[in-house]
Amino acid sequence: MSLVATFAAEQLSTGESILDALESSHIVFFPRSPIALPDEATLRYLRSGLPAQLRRKNISYHPEAGRITGLAADAATTQRLEGILREHLASVSAFLRAQIAPLSVDWTVGTCSVRPIQERGRNLKPHASNELVHVDAGAYGATDGDRILRFFVNFNDHEDRVWASKGPIEQILERCGREAGLFDAHGQLAVRLTKGPMDRMLSAAVHGVSRLNPLARVLDTSPYDRAMRRLHNYMKDDAAFRDDPRGYEEIRFPPYSAWMVFTDSVSHASLSGQYAFVTTIIVRRRHMKRPQFAPFNLLMAHQAASSKSA
Numbered sequence: 001m002s003l004v005a006t007f008a009a010e011q012l013s014t015g016e017s018i019l020d021a022l023e024s025s026h027i028v029f030f031p032r033s034p035i036a037l038p039d040e041a042t043l044r045y046l047r048s049g050l051p052a053q054l055r056r057k058n059i060s061y062h063p064e065a066g067r068i069t070g071l072a073a074d075a076a077t078t079q080r081l082e083g084i085l086r087e088h089l090a091s092v093s094a095f096l097r098a099q100i101a102p103l104s105v106d107w108t109v110g111t112c113s114v115r116p117i118q119e120r121g122r123n124l125k126p127h128a129s130n131e132l133v134h135v136d137a138g139a140y141g142a143t144d145g146d147r148i149l150r151f152f153v154n155f156n157d158h159e160d161r162v163w164a165s166k167g168p169i170e171q172i173l174e175r176c177g178r179e180a181g182l183f184d185a186h187g188q189l190a191v192r193l194t195k196g197p198m199d200r201m202l203s204a205a206v207h208g209v210s211r212l213n214p215l216a217r218v219l220d221t222s223p224y225d226r227a228m229r230r231l232h233n234y235m236k237d238d239a240a241f242r243d244d245p246r247g248y249e250e251i252r253f254p255p256y257s258a259w260m261v262f263t264d265s266v267s268h269a270s271l272s273g274q275y276a277f278v279t280t281i282i283v284r285r286r287h288m289k290r291p292q293f294a295p296f297n298l299l300m301a302h303q304a305a306s307s308k309s310a
């Protein structure tokens with residue numbers, strides 16, 4: 001089966017197959033965005049007015065803190081952006097609650113961002129570059145094995161957004177788990193994935209601070225997230241992996257299309273494209289219908305029998 005599972009508008013009532021495709025590491029693609037977009041005048045403003053007011057590569061709305069980051073603008077502009085992103089986030093959340101209801105239980109809505117910069121040729125350092133194929137690791141601090149779900153809309157009126165992928169993480173681990181330092185010579189898990197006492201102390205401290213400042217939760221980490229960071233860095237840093245054509249494919253997302261994917265399991269790179277909405281949600285692994293596809297469980301399946309019983 002191809003990496004991309006396409007759902008036309010008339011297929012949207014069959015939520016079960018969308019859930020199936022998403023959980024089994026596919027890119028769920030909607031040729032026409034199922035989310036109503038802001039009117040054309042607002043989109044034009046986002047395309048032409050915003051780039052001058054950027055402080056970071058993305059402008060993000062953080063619902064838990066009720067604020068915008070990445071923008072250097074006056075109060076009226078900030079408020080306008082906040083309204084646009086809050087509304088988009090509400091539409092995406094409602095759509096997902098209807099289509100993939102089981103995954104919406106206890107989820108954490110992370111951020112809703114607008115990406116106004118051309119992805120091609122940004123010449124970022126390897127770890128920051130979206131142009132190198134990777135899996136996402138540790139969104140908003142520790143996921144501790146929960147899933148990173150991203151929903152994208154290309155609101156460019158004439159240019160495709162182009163991704164590259166080298167397949168789902170199960171294939172990457174199969175090919176490179178050892179080189180990435182996650183498996184030993186016998187193919188068994190070489191890293192710890194569950195939290196020890198020190199990890200729990202750190203998480204408790206971060207939890208305390210984030211009651212005062214919700215954005216502080218990015219400081220949290222976990223052994224699982226560190227393992228995923230290791231894989232992420234390996235994929236971006238290792239010349240042999242970068243040059244390895246196995247599993248490589250390019251995917252084009254035309255203007256006004258949308259797609260969603262677990263970016264912690266489907267490898268991806270943004271080769272080119274400009275102007276997208278990106279919503280990030282942390283989904284609980286325990287609510288997956290097919291938890292065997294979760295990277296945490298794929299890694300745990302490599303744990304040596306002796307340490308499983310320990």
Ligand SMILES: [Fe+2]
Pocket residue numbers: 134135136263268
């Ligand atoms: Fe990514």
